[in-house]
Amino acid sequence: MLNPADDQLAASLPEGVLRPVTPAYLDEPRGRYRGQAGLVAAPRSTDEVAAIVRACADARVGIVTRGGGTGLVGGQVMSDGPAPLVLSLERMTALRGIWPEENVLVAEAGMTLQAVRDAANGAGRLFPLSLASQGTAAIGGCLATNAGGVTALRYGTARALCLGIEAVLPDGSVVHDLKRLRKDNTGYDIRDLLIGAEGTLGIITAASLKLVVPPPNVGTAMLEVPGPDAALSLLALAEGHMAGGVTAFELIGGQGLAFLAETLPEIRQPLPNAQWSVLIEVGLPEGMSSDTALEGLLTEAMERGLVTDGVIAQSGQQAAGFWHLREHIPEANRRIGAVASHDISLPLSEIAGFIRDAGAALAARSDVRINCFGHLGDGNLHFNLFPAAGRNRAEYDDQRKDLSLMVHEMVVARGGSFSAEHGVGRLKVAELERWGDPARLAAMRAIKSALDPFGIMNPGAVLSPARG
Amino acid sequence: MLNPADDQLAASLPEGVLRPVTPAYLDEPRGRYRGQAGLVAAPRSTDEVAAIVRACADARVGIVTRGGGTGLVGGQVMSDGPAPLVLSLERMTALRGIWPEENVLVAEAGMTLQAVRDAANGAGRLFPLSLASQGTAAIGGCLATNAGGVTALRYGTARALCLGIEAVLPDGSVVHDLKRLRKDNTGYDIRDLLIGAEGTLGIITAASLKLVVPPPNVGTAMLEVPGPDAALSLLALAEGHMAGGVTAFELIGGQGLAFLAETLPEIRQPLPNAQWSVLIEVGLPEGMSSDTALEGLLTEAMERGLVTDGVIAQSGQQAAGFWHLREHIPEANRRIGAVASHDISLPLSEIAGFIRDAGAALAARSDVRINCFGHLGDGNLHFNLFPAAGRNRAEYDDQRKDLSLMVHEMVVARGGSFSAEHGVGRLKVAELERWGDPARLAAMRAIKSALDPFGIMNPGAVLSPARG
Incomplete structure (x- = not known):
């Protein structure tokens, strides 16, 4: 049942884009957030994305863009404030083209990472980005969150594998920049600004991706x-x-x-x-x-x-x-049930000391078990805390926040990051405000206000809503 | 001799930063532009850069930042409008640190590319960026222009080799983001926005750079x-x-x-x-x-x-x-004397056709000789036109503009770029306005206005001054 405002917005959307609001559009893998939506729209084309964005801008309704929904920081679910429109890219899954002789592929944002990898593979090429969730994760989401994974050591994160994007900006204008070029120094790097902005500055609708010849x-x-x-x-x-x-x-x-x-x-x-x-x-x-x-x-x-x-x-x-x-x-971690998870990165020479000191500090405070693993070559660890044998995570509810704060403080003190590859989403907005460089944060807010003056793009993700 | 306004500005600058205004601060390699300057300031520290920027912001005086001065598109010289302050990074040449075990080096912006390469080499590492002008080009300028060079095929352009920056923004605030991290997904990519912005959004004062172990x-x-x-x-x-x-x-x-x-x-x-x-x-x-x-x-x-x-x-x-x-x-090209130079890139599969068709089209129009060379692996050609044997460049003055337009139109028609690695500077502002994607250009203007509301950062470079 739509409220009257949604009813009016619905009427202004392109024909046939609305979908029933089902729970699948409102979840996230760790179950920390339960999203809400006034409407769910699944556009079939970039023009339809642009029309939806314009309608939402006119109605001042927030938009939460959804790819595969595999993000781990709540970037894809809005649980607070006025119900947004969820814009699902599930129908924009076309392979727009592949040029194996150029090592380039152009994919629509809803294509899964696995499908991109399969298409490259079919042409004798490799798209190197590789994540455990690649069967579900959409390439648009991988770019919006600058996904990392297991091959970043050699090939870089998603950002390094993208040559160009097509994107809809908060005013409904469309950036057409699907270039198949390795070098193009013609102005500001809008591509890399949207990559990693987690849907708060615009919607990536397609991308030109870099392939490699697989090593023999x-x-x-x-x-x-x-x-x-x-x-x-x-x-x-x-x-x-x-x-x-x-x-x-x-x-x-x-x-x-x-x-x-x-x-x-x-x-x-x-x-x-x-x-x-x-x-x-x-x-x-x-x-x-x-x-x-x-x-x-x-x-x-x-x-x-x-x-x-x-x-x-x-x-x-x-x-x-x-x-x-x-x-x-x-998956084993999920079955055990984590008390707290930390997606951190450190300068390489700080890693051994961090693991030693953080382990000792945690042991002095709690009986949690530590599962430390990850992409060591990138300095990126998943440093996750679990209940002692025989206990369960609920028993740690009163410790969770303190333990995470302790871990993050030790990371930051060593020049590390509290979010290496998962992003900020809604989970780490407070951490970014606490530890982010003030001048950089001010620049981020200025850019957000300049490009999205009504604050309709993924409201509450990355940056808290504009104050005062 | 200072005019009264400069006199007042000079008095508000940090002690001892002013330098005599000599021709060396006002030239560029191709001799197309002759710059002007009200003042030349050479700060010794990031704090002094910030103080100078604040003083210029208060006085609404433009700032042209100068590294090695080797840029080829006039980004380092302002020849029109009110005389700016030239901010030279010649005294900020410190190696702030090197961590060979992390493959990281932190350099101040005035360090030459050669000095960066030598420092890496001394620690058994390679900083892969390599340009003909590396003995003079400053690393800050290499980043501000996202320099390319001969190793981009394997290691990427300057952008791909930078882990973090320290920078002074147009309001004099300092972004402290010299991280030694391969992965850090904590908000918008301000680093990559300043890289390639050619000094129009801020001044990069230092950078954390990626080294590699040299191949055996x-x-x-x-x-x-x-x-x-x-x-x-x-x-x-x-x-x-x-x-x-x-x-x-x-x-x-x-x-x-x-x-x-x-x-x-x-x-x-x-x-x-x-x-x-x-x-x-x-x-x-x-x-x-x-x-x-x-x-x-x-x-x-x-x-x-x-x-x-x-x-x-x-x-x-x-x-x-x-x-x-x-x-x-x-150097041979300089001695012959080019009629027109083009730093273009093309999708790899368009290159052979472009060289054939552009050669034929030029031959039908003029007797120029073509010297085509460059970084083929990146699709980046230097497609330069020279006088016929026995003639000189001045005889082509009336053809120059038309021939360049013809070359650029053929490049753009094939999905290529009119500036692959040299940037926009002042030379290609009109080309960017003509061929740049309108939505992307609008986003660039919005970002420029948001971060540099008084338009003091390298006025007239990349974007023409705000209209209306």
Whole structure:
């Protein structure tokens, strides 16, 4: 049932874009927020997106844009204030074109990351962005949140993989900038401004994406390391050997393996007792055996005491098994039930000290178990806290806020970030206000006001609503 | 002699920052513009930059920021309107820190690109940005113009090599964002907005830069190719072999070799008669001979008819000689004297057609000689026009504008850019207004007004002064 204002707005939308307001448009994976919506609209074209935005601007109704809905910081759900229009990109899933000889693909924003990867693969190319949620995550959402994932070490985050965008601005105008160019220095970087703005400055409707030729030889190994500092020395050694060929370098803590064994015992574990291990993937040139390269690295690393045990995948299937393990750590975490999750990044040389000190500080305060894992090569850790064995997360409700504050304060003190790859969304607005650089925040607010004077684009995400 | 207004402004500046207004602060390499300045100030610190900006904001005096002064589009010289203050970064040349284990270096904006590269090199690392003017160009200017150069194919332009910035905004506030993080998704990308804004939104005073571990094996070759289309097929073949190991892929036209022979006969030419040649550099992993890799590539390329002759450098000295040749093409051009220069980019699959059609169209209109060369891997060509043998550039004064318009129109029609790596500056403001996407231009103007309401930052560069 629409309220009268929604009724009027509905009448001004393009024919046939409205959808029933179902719970699937209002959820988010961690269940922290329950969204609301006056209307749900699913446009079929950029022109329809523009028409919807113009109608919402006229009616001063907020717009929450929704791709795959896999974001982890509540950027896709608005639970407070006047009910917004949810703009779903589910019908804008076309592959607009692919130019394998240029290493370029143009996708509409609603295409899933997996579909983009499949399209590239079908043309003998690789779209390197890779996330556990790629089967559901939309490429538009990946760009709006500047998604990271496991290959950022080599190929960068989503931002680095985007050559150009088409986007609808808050006044309903359309930026046509789907260029297939590697270099284009013609004015301000509006593309990178919208990338990572989490739908608060406009709606990305399509993107020109950078593909790569897949490396001819790919090798994968799981290596047990004495600790995070050894893992970082191993990374430096690997980079020295591989000439930029290290595609992924994931740290896995022993607690994560224990959670996997407990909740997903069917997953094979090559190093089940490792307190710390690393999943490394390398992509190497023609004529260079990845086996030989990884064996050479392993030998030198063992001599230096950086690796204590290890398994080099002997088949694509075994390599996929290693990745299967890594990608199910978040699922095991969900089954255990986290007290608090932290998506942090640190300067590489601060990581080992942080893990040590934060562990000690938490142990002095609480009996939480720590599952620390993530994209070590990027300095990006998921530093998540879980109930002690036999207890449950509800028992920690009174500690949650303090523990998170403690973790974030230790991160910030070491020059790190409280949001490495998930974004700010609604979850970390207060953290951004607390720790964000004041001049940068003022510039953000000035830009938001200039481009979105009525504040209709994802209200309350990233920046709190304009004050006074 | 100062006018009274300058006198008042001078009195409000920090002690000891003023410098005599000498011609060196007012020139640009191509001699198209002659700048003016009411005052020249050379601050010693970010705080002094901020104080100068505040004083200029109060006095409504424009600021032209100057690094090495090597820009090619007049961004560093203001020749029209009220005399600005020239803010020279010549005294802010400190290396603030280097963390080789993190692959990070923090440099002040006045440090030359060469000094940054040397500092990285001294720590066993590589700062990959590389330009012919690197001995003079300041890193701040490289960032302000998002400089490209010969290694962008592998490592990206300046933007891709910057992790964070410190910058003074038009109100004199200082953005402190010199993070040493690979991932940090905490709000709008103010860094990338200032990068490429050519000093019109703020002044970058320092930057956190990304280093890489130098590839263990580097190989260089000059190869004669039948034409630009064969060169592109060769690039695709090389990328398929090298797993991202192609560092540079430069196209050199026969006219460029002829100009070199004429003006710089001491430069050794390995393939003096090639109509089209390519300079390729690869950086490969440990245990992989670059000789073997290049020979393998060469053999396959010759079988496919993509290469007709070639020389693989047998020493670092020989490789340096190839680069010496490439980097002196601009100097040879200067000695010949261009009628018009074009820094263009095209989708890779449009390049061969463009070179063919633009050559034919120009030949039908004029007797100019074309020197086409550049960063083929990035789709970035320098497509420069020269007088016919025996004539001089002045004889083409009446054709210059028409010929450039024709070239740019053909570029834009094929989805290309009229400024690939040099920027807009003052030279291409009209081109940006003509061909820039209207919605993107409107967003640029809105951002400029929001951040720089008095229009004091590099007035007249990138965007024409606000209308109405």
